[in-house]
Amino acid sequence: xxxxxRYIAREFLxxxxxxxxxFVGIYIIVDLFxxxxxxxxxxxxxxxxxRYYLFSLPTILSQVMPVAVLLSSLLALGTMGRHNELLAxxxxxxxxxxIALPCVAxxxxxxxxxxxxxxxxxxxxxxxxxxxxxxxxxxxxAIRLGRQNNIWYRARGDELHQxxxxxxxxxxxxxxxxDVTLIELTPEFTPVRRVDAREAxxxxxxxxxxxxxxxxxxxSGEILLDRFQRMPVGLAERPDEFTRVVRSPEEMSYxxxxxxxxxxxxxxxxxxxxxxxxxxxxxxxxxxxxxGLIGIAFGVRTGKTGVVVWVGACVPLGFLYWVLLxxxxxxxxxGALPSLAAAWLPNALFAAAGIVAFARVRH
Numbered sequence: 001x002x003x004x005x006r007y008i009a010r011e012f013l014x015x016x017x018x019x020x021x022x023f024v025g026i027y028i029i030v031d032l033f034x035x036x037x038x039x040x041x042x043x044x045x046x047x048x049x050x051r052y053y054l055f056s057l058p059t060i061l062s063q064v065m066p067v068a069v070l071l072s073s074l075l076a077l078g079t080m081g082r083h084n085e086l087l088a089x090x091x092x093x094x095x096x097x098x099i100a101l102p103c104v105a106x107x108x109x110x111x112x113x114x115x116x117x118x119x120x121x122x123x124x125x126x127x128x129x130x131x132x133x134x135x136x137x138x139x140x141x142a143i144r145l146g147r148q149n150n151i152w153y154r155a156r157g158d159e160l161h162q163x164x165x166x167x168x169x170x171x172x173x174x175x176x177x178x179d180v181t182l183i184e185l186t187p188e189f190t191p192v193r194r195v196d197a198r199e200a201x202x203x204x205x206x207x208x209x210x211x212x213x214x215x216x217x218x219x220s221g222e223i224l225l226d227r228f229q230r231m232p233v234g235l236a237e238r239p240d241e242f243t244r245v246v247r248s249p250e251e252m253s254y255x256x257x258x259x260x261x262x263x264x265x266x267x268x269x270x271x272x273x274x275x276x277x278x279x280x281x282x283x284x285x286x287x288x289x290x291x292g293l294i295g296i297a298f299g300v301r302t303g304k305t306g307v308v309v310w311v312g313a314c315v316p317l318g319f320l321y322w323v324l325l326x327x328x329x330x331x332x333x334x335g336a337l338p339s340l341a342a343a344w345l346p347n348a349l350f351a352a353a354g355i356v357a358f359a360r361v362r363h
Contacts, residue, residue: 004089008076008102016072016106023064028053035137042137052136055129058122059250062114062284067318069110070291073103077299086300100296100358107292114285119253127251156236161185161192163235171269176201180209182233191217195233202239209233249277257281272339276332279343287321290347293354300358321346 032049039049077099080086089099151170155163161184168179177200184193197212209231216224249257261274294317324346332342 004094005102008080008099009106011076011079012072012103012106015075016068019068019071020061020064023068024057024060027060027064031056038137042139044136048132048136052129052132055125055132058117058125059129062118062122065110065114066287066291066321069107069288070295070317073107073292073295074299076103077296081300096300096358100300103292103296104289107289111285111288114288115282118281118285119255123251123253123256127247130248130251153237162187162189165235169263171264176269180212182209182235190219193217195231197231200233205232207233207235249274249281254278254281272335273333275339276329276342279339280329283343283347286347287350290350290354291318291321293358294350297354297357297360321350324349 032053077086080089086099090096151165151167153165153167155165164183164185166181166183167177170177178198180195180197180200182193182195182197183191185191194215194217195209195212196214197209199211200207200209202208209228211229212227212231214226214228214231216226218224252260257274257278261271261278264274265271328337328342328345331337331345332339337345
């Protein structure tokens with residue numbers, strides 16, 4: 001049986017490698033055409049574009065992997081069925097479940113690897129890719145992100161003052177800045193003013209700091225302290241320039257996103273949409289197993305002439321999966337579904353379909 005397992009696994013992996021190469025290539029070509037105008041207008045060197053897509057590669061692989069596993073399991077077993085190899089295995093008293101075992105094991109392995117990468121490599125690589133897009137293409141100022149969303153930002157200031165802003169927590173959806181510290185320095189880096197505020201909000205006249213303290217530093221060395229409830233502050237940056245510094249869920253690991261959600265909830269922000277993203281970090285890697293089950297069910301029933309038909313079904317199936325995923329996310333973010341149900345909706349439906357289809361093949 002080990003020889004048979006190795007043979008099936010080799011055929012599966014061979015097709016998987018080709019499928020991933022094709023899908024990743026198509027993804028990059030389509031994405032490059034969409035962003036080509038932005039790259040040309042920003043006069044981005046070719047090596048920067050290459051670096052952008054290299055850092056985007058882990059995310060791209062995670063997105064195309066489920067469909068690649070579906071195609072690989074279908075073609076590996078379907079080709080064997082067309083060449084009567086599956087019939088020979090069954091005549092040797094090898095059951096359908098045993099034949100499918102190597103494909104299921106590899107799909108589980110790929111899901112495990114995807115889950116591990118989603119907590120480590122993918123967030124960091126996605127962050128680097130987005131940093132290239134922000135600083136090299138959109139020409140936005142560089143920022144430094146720390147853990148727990150602590151953000152240091154150098155504001156534009158004016159001829160008389162340099163401004164440095166620390167944001168403890170920012171919510172892109174609401175546009176609020178929490179735990180804000182503004183430090184103003186002279187061009188010679190002599191402190192002029194420090195302002196600490198609970199939050200900063202934007203109104204039609206500019207930024208307003210709420211509930212905080214202000215320290216004024218005089219040239220003689222005297223320090224004046226003042227408490228305020230509401231104070232306008234001269235910052236040239238608009239809300240979209242600050243909220244862009246918030247890392248997206250794709251740029252955070254599971255633990256980082258969970259901690260971000262807890263801090264937002266403590267600040268009174270609606271966090272339903274973030275819970276859906278958090279649960280999706282677990283559900284999405286297991287899409288490979290679900291797609292593998294469907295591919296196996298189709299592969300063992302293709303016969304001599306059905307391979308092309310079932311391969312043609314892969315594209316709409318993959319499209320249907322992402323439609324259901326988008327639908328589940330929308331329902332979860334609006335509160336119509338619990339976040340766990342919203343994130344696992346496509347996996348549950350496709351897994352049920354795969355199990356039913358495979359059970360019918362066995363009988």
